[in-house]
Amino acid sequence: MERDVADAPPADVRANLLERAQSINEKIEEHQAAIAELSGERRECLEDLLAAGMTQIQIANALGMSRGRISQLMSAGVKAERAFFGTGKVTVAIGGKLETGRVDGKPLVVASGEAFGAYERLADLLRTLGLESESEIVPPPGLLQLNRPNLVVLTSPRLLPFVGQVLDSDPHLGFASDDDGWFLVDKTTNTVYRSPSDGGESTDYAYLGRLPRPDGKGTFLYLAGIHSPGTAGAVRHVEAHLPELYREVKNRRWSMLVATKFDGKTRKVLETSAVTPIYRHDNG
Numbered sequence: 001m002e003r004d005v006a007d008a009p010p011a012d013v014r015a016n017l018l019e020r021a022q023s024i025n026e027k028i029e030e031h032q033a034a035i036a037e038l039s040g041e042r043r044e045c046l047e048d049l050l051a052a053g054m055t056q057i058q059i060a061n062a063l064g065m066s067r068g069r070i071s072q073l074m075s076a077g078v079k080a081e082r083a084f085f086g087t088g089k090v091t092v093a094i095g096g097k098l099e100t101g102r103v104d105g106k107p108l109v110v111a112s113g114e115a116f117g118a119y120e121r122l123a124d125l126l127r128t129l130g131l132e133s134e135s136e137i138v139p140p141p142g143l144l145q146l147n148r149p150n151l152v153v154l155t156s157p158r159l160l161p162f163v164g165q166v167l168d169s170d171p172h173l174g175f176a177s178d179d180d181g182w183f184l185v186d187k188t189t190n191t192v193y194r195s196p197s198d199g200g201e202s203t204d205y206a207y208l209g210r211l212p213r214p215d216g217k218g219t220f221l222y223l224a225g226i227h228s229p230g231t232a233g234a235v236r237h238v239e240a241h242l243p244e245l246y247r248e249v250k251n252r253r254w255s256m257l258v259a260t261k262f263d264g265k266t267r268k269v270l271e272t273s274a275v276t277p278i279y280r281h282d283n284g
Helices: 011-051 056-063 067-075 080-084 113-128 161-167 228-249
Strands: 090-095 097-099 108-110 133-138 151-153 173-178 181-186 191-193 203-212 219-225 254-262 269-274
Touching: 011 056, 011 080, 056 067, 080 228, 090 113, 113 133, 113 228, 161 173, 161 203, 161 219, 173 203, 173 254, 181 203, 203 228, 219 228, 228 254, 228 269
Parallel strands: 090 133, 090 151, 151 219
Antiparallel strands: 097 108, 173 181, 181 191, 203 219, 203 254, 254 269
């Protein structure tokens, strides 16, 4: 039965109750997020114990649980590889270009369709991991704020030159350019990777890795091709190999190069393959 309006508490009391309810709701959400992350860490530990040679029965006995409970924990809850991207809402930064010829005379900052398609595919992957995401198109001259958590960057240093400066900290891999255009280089083996797509073939190369934030308080993920299909291929490669990538590198600093084959007419990615090992950075 609804209460009569005359019986409702005064406005100041309602305001206090509403503020308290909002505070409680925020605390519940924080606790739920913490429980989800701890559940993921527990599942990761269980997977590592199994990989180390223990059986589920041995783990169950050591933890005072039943084997059925261990099996349940292994198949439920947050996937451990979710931590590959962070602990909260993920921002995906994309380098933009100025589009001229607007009716109002003002240029519009836009990202290429292929680059935004790569973001949408990444956003789908993040949703399967229980993570929200948002895109951020960075206008020229590419001044991107890197000092923030849960950040993924998708564009080459051609549009985001500040990222190129951070790339110099990678002792193994990086982008470079000359009169013939941009290319990727393996500094360890002195191998240069130029995109055959520049010569009409449907192949591109991309950099994948985790780089340090300039403030020294964290890292960000960086996925970038020499051309847009390479960037899309980098996202596809992470999607296809996320569990093993996370087991290999966790949240340490690392990098690798990937080759992407794509349809020359539709520009859709056909397959990807690693062309370098996963390099772990000395201070990662």
